[in-house]
Amino acid sequence: MIEARGLSKRYGRTLAVNDLSFTVQAGRVTGFLGPNGAGKSTTMRMILGLDRPTAGDVRIDGKRYTDLREPLRHVGALLDAKWVHPNRSARAHLRWLAVSNKLPESRVDEVLALVGLNDVAGRRAGGYSLGMSQRLGIAGALLGDPGVLLFDEPVNGLDPEGILWIRQFMHRLADEGRTVFVSSHLLSEMALTAQDLVVIGRGRLIAQTSTSAFIEASSGSSVRVRGPELTRLREVITASGLQSDDAPEGADGPAALVVHGASTDAVGELAGRAGLILHELAAQRGSLEQAFIQMTGGDVEYRTGDGAPTVGAMAGGPGAVPGQPGEALTAGRAQEPAAARKADGR
């Protein structure tokens, strides 16, 4: 279990992480979701004792990371797959890690087999593809058979096969009762990987909830319905007091109606009672990205569009969810970045 309490990190004038509190449960995959620059990596570095929090603290199974003896036996982390000397072989890299925590050196070959790198373990890690590096990073994280695992954007830049492999791997780790905390800026990926979500924007907590509840809550339910007698269908729906819009013929199919705030059951029964033939009756989910933008609202660090972030969006509490979700998507001249920590050449 990971517990963060009032975690804050300030770089100069920028507050990268702002009073962040959350809990990550064991036996589940918890997604750490936020747009680029929201403070995910910084938070993970603070969890692991690499960065010193400006305020607050974070504990892993009740202990600070820096107080753990032989920490690789408790916590495995993959923050950056490139944290390997390019001229060192994968085996040598894992060997020094194993020795440092008094793990048997036989463990090196075990984890290499686990991630499928045995055949290339003697080659210099600098020649590895991104997918191979990622596997090596995961091997390093699993070396001490830890109960807590942290992964920072593990699927970034991977091919579909690699993404699927990592996704299944994480589920397996969680099923074994481990705490799995994985960050991403892709909600669609998290929807497939994580059971729980910790959502942050601009360093502040936006939501901590289960993935399904998050998607449910942030996208309104609507029903797409289509039949040969569209005009009568519209009359019946309007007569029952429901709101509907015309969906013209387009990528989704022929012209149809979108009924708001109704279930497929209700719309189906309505049409049946009126004796109308239906060609299509489908629940429509708001896209995950839409839901995400709705939730994070003004909490995107680098935003586009003419509207400057409102004062409320910058300084408001966790409850502030500004109501112009479309704004963040509008193409236009880029706003001056509030901070450029990622660019300062770490």
Place this chain on the structure above:
Amino acid sequence: MTTLTLLKVERIKLFSTRSPWWCMGAAVFITVGFSALLAGTMQAKDLGDLTPATTQFSYNFGFLIMMVMAILAITTEYRFGTIRATFLAVPTRADALVAKAAVVALLAGLIGEAAGVGSWALSKAIRPDAPLSLDSAQDYRVVVGVGLVYMIATVVALSVGLLIRHSAGAITALLIWVMVAENLLPAIPRVGDAIQKWLPFTVGNNFLYAGQHVGDNNDATPAHMPLGAWGSLLYFALVAVVLLGVAVALAKRRDA
């Protein structure tokens, strides 16, 4: 975590990349090679000048190479992010960093001995007639002491690397210190001479050359150094330890 474990970790890290091997080989080869060149090309009438102290004139070559190796040992960890992997495996940063300094210094000491003794032995093999027998404590010190100077110098270099954390920056800073600052500061009128007597590498060099004669113009070490040979070594070591202490304290406070 025990000291032995950490030393082993740093040893694996150092020897599992190629550059330390090249540095070590180059340090011995160039140092011994230049001594051999000197011994081999010396005219018979000057042979009296080929003393044990003269055979060590080239120790600076290997010593600079080993300092560069020491800097790279730490700055490449920052460059490639392995320092973070190190701190994740060993959260007690000071222990990990001091272990690294120990391994690098020990290795530099061995290379220094190989270079020092090798230079002398090869010179003696080339010119058996030269006065190269080790007759006094001074003779032994200048030949066998080279390893100690290498050891301390690499601790200084590693500390500079740990402070600056960039290979190019740290190497430049160190070269400016050793090659430029310690040679130019003494040129300042009035205070220059007083400053020179306390410059770390000048004092470290005095450990080897105090009371020695190298050829006719004995300028291997400034005249009237305030500390004796062993006092000089102690002072040099103290500078290295203080510098390492500052660098480690800073590394503990900084975000990795």
